[in-house]
Amino acid sequence: MDMAVSNQQKSGRIHPHKFTLWVAMGSIVMMFAGLTSAYVVRRSQANWLEFSLPNIFIASTIVILFSSLTIHLALKSFKAREMQRYRTLIAITAFLGVLFAVLQFIGFTDLHKQGVQLFGQGSNPSASFLGIITGLHVLHVIGGVIALLVIFFGAFFSKTKIYSPTSLEIVATYWHFVDILWIYLFVFFTWIR
Amino acid sequence: MSNEAVLHTGTGEVIHDTHHDGHHDHHQSFISKYVFSQDHKMIAKQFLITGMVWAVLGGLMSVLFRLQLGYPDQSFPILETVLGKHWAPGGHISPEAYYALVTTHGTVLVFFVLTAGLSGTFANFLIPLQVGARDMASPFLNMLSYWFFFAASVVMLSSIFVQTGPxxxxxxxxxPLSALRDASPGSKTGMDLWLIAMALFVVSSLLGGLNYISTILNMRTKGMSMTRLPLTIWALFFTAILGVLSFPVLLSGFILLIFDRNFGTSFYLSDIFLTSTNKALPNEGGSAILYQHLFWFLGHPEVYIIILPSMGLVSEIMSTNARKPIFGYIAMVGSLFAIAVLAFLVWAHHMFVTGLNPFLGSVFVLLTLLIAVPSAIKVFNWLTTLWRGNIRFTPGMLFSIGFVSMFISGGLTGIWLGNSALDVHLHDTYFIIAHFHIVMGVASMFGMFAGIYHWYPKMYGRYMNNTLGYVHFWITIAGAYLIFWPMHYEGLAGMPRRYYDYSIWESFKQFIDLNRFISTVALIVFAAQFLFLFNFFYSIWKGRKLRTPNPWDSNTLEWTTPIHAGHGNWPGEIPEVHRWAYDYGKDGKDFIPQNVPVGADESQH
Known part of the structure; x- marks a missing residue:
């Protein structure tokens, strides 16, 4: 009796690397949870600068949402072995990831023009928090872009054809994760403040 | 049940597997076998030996500052020779050097020895062997984990040699001491290096922790259900979860600190006037308490990250050497779980005197005292495991019993300190030093020693010398109590921690002799550790050779591997597990290993 159960467990088990990613995502969530709780704690104290988010953040939100769609389609075409379509979609996804980072940066320069200083002398923790939290998120997105490019170009240098979608699935899951993370941060900064 | 033996197939694959692993082993160069190894057993030894180097350095630092505390008006010319004119002018340790030594001692022992050295070693060594896996889920990440730790070690070590000190x-x-360069000499380059080292260390812990969790959950061999896992694995599992969830929060605290230091933000700084530069700082609106929240949200789980692996090691060693099943296996797992959950809910008990809201304080008092419940369950189960056992007093077993002794002594004072009203008096005194050194420092050290003595034959295929082990144990346990027990009295009398010289204080002059006594014992105990070091390194090459793969008649899977297991652990098929790890003294048999199928004549377990 025992055997049957354990056999079933074995076949249903998730790939260890995928599981590692899920634990890692939990770890990243804790990091941002720590930072946003610090934000909430600090906000309730005196000397807190109120300012509105740059409008371009809406554009970057749309960009990152759209990139989630493209990576999903890329994974689908990889599994269907439509390699031409897969390559196009991966290229678009990576481009959108970089575009997202650029848009965030433009948002910060906008803030700077309005007189909201993120870092340095005279900066308010309110703006510094925004800079650090979104900055760390952008770093995570860029990490995703690098991972995407590594498996994409890795396929060219590999002597054997790669049929296993595992590593692409891992990157895609991570990509959706940083997407959702941004939605959380965006909602947090828009509504909680 | 009995059909499991019939289902046990696949012996035909043995030859194929042997060939595969043999092939793997023969082509290893020195670099890939000993340096950039991806074999979890080698990585474990790397963690262990690096941890031992740090333990010696960290211990030496404590001896140096204990010299100052015990003999404040005596001059030791040799110190000037060794440490130089800047650190020990005229044979006296300078105040700057004293604080640097205290700080580095704490950082090194907590993070580099008792986190990386302890769970790095035993999680790497035992998880694949005891769950029945050929290696970690990702051997490459595992190798990176060690090398990040190594890099952190190098950076931390280098901070000792910069001109302004660590x-x-x-x-x-x-x-603000850590955030302002001008606050103290050590806050300059020393702090930069400290932060870099700690950031690297966090990365190392995270990479390690991710691997441990996914290996335990995904790579167990056939039949190894979660409830058949040895308690070592359960303890290491909860340790890894604590690390993965709390280290990122510490990292975010550090990131804010780095911005305050280098990029002019004001997360932790507000309204500061520096006497060293005679200037008021422009920073406004920060809160130093915010750092304490972020730090202790890691900091408290961190003490369980240190103690849980020892609890696991001790449970396993105790059951094996008492020749009895561990008492209350499920209660042991449950209490580990309870401790892991409570670990995240008690951090503010480090902050009772920061002006914390008293109502909030009372909630944290309650949650803190709740930890006594799972702790007491564990102690009860260890004692009942020993009860009427057929005890084999190996050095590993002695250190395990010593662990329980230390855990009780130090745990009891935890109940005092957990009360916010008492904490107002005892906070930042020698009472707290005594408490956490006994319950966390020495107890975990004992768990680590127990683990090393017990698994040494598996690591190196030789035994350590028993006589040296006994001498080492008795000096260490007697010394540990003689060092830390008197500190309780000093603390109750209000003697604050971290002072440079107590002899100039009228209230603390009465403790001059006691401090001298503590320092002398500390020196002796430190010297006794060289018995262990000698024993360890001598036995690697000259120790008595192992003749049987299972020297302790133990049940767990690591003893089913060959004496010198290669990368992949089992030359043939991975053994299948048919029972829990604690079938000692069952049905008239002394022990039944986990891979032995349940016989028809066996009573239920």
Whole structure:
């Protein structure tokens, strides 16, 4: 009796690397949870600068949402072995990831023009928090872009054809994760403040 | 049940597997076998030996500052020769050097020895062997984990040699001392290096922790259900979860600190006037308490990250050497779980005197005292495991019993300190030093020693010398109590921690002799550790050779591997598990290993 159960467990088990990613995502969530709780704690104290988010953040939100769609389609075409379509979609996804980072940066320069200083002398923790939290998120997105490019170009240098979608699935899951993370941060900064 | 034996097939694959693993082994160069190894057993030894180097350095630092505390008006010319004119002018340790030594001692022992050295070693060594896996889920990440730790070690070590000295504001690195370069000499380059080392260390812990969790959950062999896991694995599992969830929060605290230090933000700084530069700082609106929240949200789970692996090791060693099943296996797992959950809910008990809201304080008192429940369950189960056992007093077993003794002694004072009203008096005194050194420092050290003595034959295929082990044990346990027990009295009398010289205080002059006594014992105990070091390194090459793969008649899977297991652990098929790890003294048999199928004549377990 025992055997049957354990056999079933074995076949249903998730790939260890995928599981590692899920634990890692939990770890990243804790990091941002720590930072946003610090934000909430600090906000309730005196000397807190109120300012509105740059409008371009809406554009970057749309960009990152759209990139989630493209990576999903890329994974689908990889599994269907439509390699031409897969390559196009991966290229678009990576481009959108970089575009997202650029848009965030433009948002910060906008803030700077309005007189909201993120870092340095005279900066308010309110703006510094925004800079650090979104900055760390952008770093995570860029990490995703690098991972995407590594498996994409890795396929060219590999002597054997790669049929296993595992590593692409891992990157895609991570990509959706940083997407959702941004939605959380965006909602947090828009509504909680 | 009995059909499991019939289902046990696949012996035909043995030859194929042997060939595969043999092939793997023969082509290893020196570099890939000993340096950039991806074999979890080698990585474990790397962690262990690096941890031992740090333990010697960290212990030496404590001896140096204990010299100052015990003999404040005596001059030791040799110190000037060794440490130089800057650190020990005229044979006296300078105040800057004293604070640097205290800080580095704390950082090194907590993070580099008792986190990386302890769970790095035993998680790497035992998880694949005891769950029945050929290696970790990702051997490459595992190798990276060690090398990040190594890099952190190099950076931390280098901070000792910079001109302004290593960071000297306490291991907790509270701002503003840690955030302002001009606050103290150690806050300059020393603090930069401290932060870099700690950031690298966090990365190392995270990479390690991710691997441990996914290996335990995904790579167990056939039949190894979660409830058949040895308690070592359960303990290491909860340790890894604590690390993965709390280290990122510490990292975010550090990131804010780095911005305060280098990029002019004001997260932790507000309204500061520096006497060293005679200037008021422009920073406004920050809160130093915010750092304490972020730090202790890691800091408290961190003490369980240190103690849980020892609890696991001790449970396993105790059951094996008492020749009895561990008492209350499920209660042991449950209490580990309870401790892991409570670990995240008690951090503010480090902050009772920061002006914390008393109502909030009372909630944290309640949650803190709740930890006594799972702790007491564990102690009860260890004692009942020993009860009427057929005890084999190996050095590993002695250190395990010593662990329980230390855990009881130090745990009881935890109940005092957990009460916010008492904490107002005892906070930052020698009472707290005594408490956490006994319950966390020495107890975990004992768990680590127990683990090393017990698994040494598996690591190196030789035994350590028993006589040296006994001498080492008795000096260490007697010394540990003689060092830390008197500190309780000093603390109750209000003697604060971290002072440079107590002899100039009228209230603390009465403790001059006691401090001298403590320092002398500390020196002896430190010297006794060289017996262990000699034993360890001598036995690697000259120790008595192992003749049987299972020297302790133990049940767990690591003893089913060959004496010198290659990368992949089992030359043939991975053994299948048919029972829990604690079938000692069952049905008239002394022990039944986990891979033995359940016989028809066996009573239920």
């Amino acid at each position: 960071f000297s504001g306490g291991w907790t690195a509270y701002p």
